[in-house]
Amino acid sequence: MSHPILACRGVAKLFGANAGRFVKDGRFSGSPEELAAAGVTAAVRDVDLDIARGETFVIMGLSGSGKSTLVRCLSALTPPSAGEVLFEDHDLMKMPEGDLIRIRRHQMGMVFQHFALLPHLTVLGNVAFPLDVQGMPRAKREERAHEMIKLVGLQGREGRFPRELSGGQQQRVGIARSLAVGPDLWFLDEPFSALDPLIRREMQDEVLRLQGMLKKTIIFITHDFDEAVRVADRIAIMKDGRIEQIGTAEELVLNPATDYVRAFTREAPRAKILTARSIMATPVDGADFAGEIQAGARIAAFAHDVEASPKPYAVVEDGKVIGVVDRLAMIDVLVGRERKSVAA
Numbered sequence: 498m499s500h501p502i503l504a505c506r507g508v509a510k511l512f513g514a515n516a517g518r519f520v521k522d523g524r525f526s527g528s529p530e531e532l533a534a535a536g537v538t539a540a541v542r543d544v545d546l547d548i549a550r551g552e553t554f555v556i557m558g559l560s561g562s563g564k565s566t567l568v569r570c571l572s573a574l575t576p577p578s579a580g581e582v583l584f585e586d587h588d589l590m591k592m593p594e595g596d597l598i599r600i601r602r603h604q605m606g607m608v609f610q611h612f613a614l615l616p617h618l619t620v621l622g623n624v625a626f627p628l629d630v631q632g633m634p635r636a637k638r639e640e641r642a643h644e645m646i647k648l649v650g651l652q653g654r655e656g657r658f659p660r661e662l663s664g665g666q667q668q669r670v671g672i673a674r675s676l677a678v679g680p681d682l683w684f685l686d687e688p689f690s691a692l693d694p695l696i697r698r699e700m701q702d703e704v705l706r707l708q709g710m711l712k713k714t715i716i717f718i719t720h721d722f723d724e725a726v727r728v729a730d731r732i733a734i735m736k737d738g739r740i741e742q743i744g745t746a747e748e749l750v751l752n753p754a755t756d757y758v759r760a761f762t763r764e765a766p767r768a769k770i771l772t773a774r775s776i777m778a779t780p781v782d783g784a785d786f787a788g789e790i791q792a793g794a795r796i797a798a799f800a801h802d803v804e805a806s807p808k809p810y811a812v813v814e815d816g817k818v819i820g821v822v823d824r825l826a827m828i829d830v831l832v833g834r835e836r837k838s839v840a841a
């Protein structure tokens with residue numbers, strides 16, 4: 498990967514009066530039994546990760562697995578009990594308080610599940626608020642807030658109060674506010690969980706659109722694998738405070754590192770995740786093809802054509818045929834059957 502913008506080394510976050518007992522020289526150690534006996538919760542433990550600049554990194558896991566706590570450590574809202582959080586190679590915990598505040602105010606933006614808008618401020622006031630905190634003069638901050646409001650499609654509603662907006666519109670305000678400071682790191686903590694499915698999809702498209710324009714580094718928490726698949730470059734799956742595996746959706750589905758990841762990804766929408774490369778068989782010399790499919794194309798994009806064709810399709814990469822997919826391969830994928838002849 499290119500040089501990470503954000504990294505964690507051995508990060509742990511413990512809660513409980515006796516938490517200090519389990520940290521020595523900045524390192525955490527303790528078995529689940531010892532922690533339980535001491536009444537300590539290890540909300541996050543032994544987390545190592547690297548997030549590349551411009552990446553959309555999704556953190557998934559069941560309720561209580563430690564996602565929010567990890568993100569609070571990554572965004573310097575809470576200090577880890579052990580380990581390092583490195584922002585552009587600088588340990589957040591070792592930097593002077595003033596630098597940390599400056600990074601939080603100028604380089605990080607956050608969107609929360611319940612919008613966290615200020616009810617007594619208008620849309621304009623809410624979006625301009627973080628700029629006010631930065632000390633930006635009124636005219637300048639309002640100009641910037643107007644730009645952000647336009648960016649998320651809420652122009653004309655600047656004077657409304659949050660209670661006068663729908664859930665989706667309120668979250669657009671949350672998004673505009675989080676982007677107002679022009680952050681390098683954009684944290685979204687279950688941003689669409691409170692919205693109904695149609696609006697949720699619309700908002701996912703909105704994040705993809707904004708990401709296409711702004712190229713932020715995104716750290717996105719969700720419970721929903723479909724949502725993760727739509728937005729993520731890579732996904733980290735958490736269980737009991739640890740990261741079980743980090744990979745693309747395709748890597749997690751094809752090569753789950755643990756039984757937990759296998760179970761977690763069992764219901765994943767395979768046709769939207771797997772590519773032609775991962776289901777193709779070895780081509781036979783002189784085969785007659787119905788057409789060509791790019792190796793990186795997702796199954797959902799070509800399934801219809803392949804299913805309707807009696808002839809197989811060639812899988813191509815850089816103009817060369819590297820494999821073949823046929824009707825049977827489609828059926829195997831959709832029922833989750835593994836094929837012996839699948840190319841590595």
Ligand SMILES: Nc1ncnc2c1ncn2[C@@H]1O[C@H](COP(=O)(O)OP(=O)(O)OP(=O)(O)O)[C@@H](O)[C@H]1O
Nearest residue numbers: 512538539540558559560561562563564565566567
């Ligand atoms: N301030 C706290 N004091 C004590 N325990 C805490 C605190 N915050 C979190 N925990 C515990 O740490 C564990 C991880 O919580 P966390 O909120 O990070 O999980 P999560 O995966 O984000 O859950 P959810 O999806 O429900 O938001 C849980 O067991 C939780 O009870």
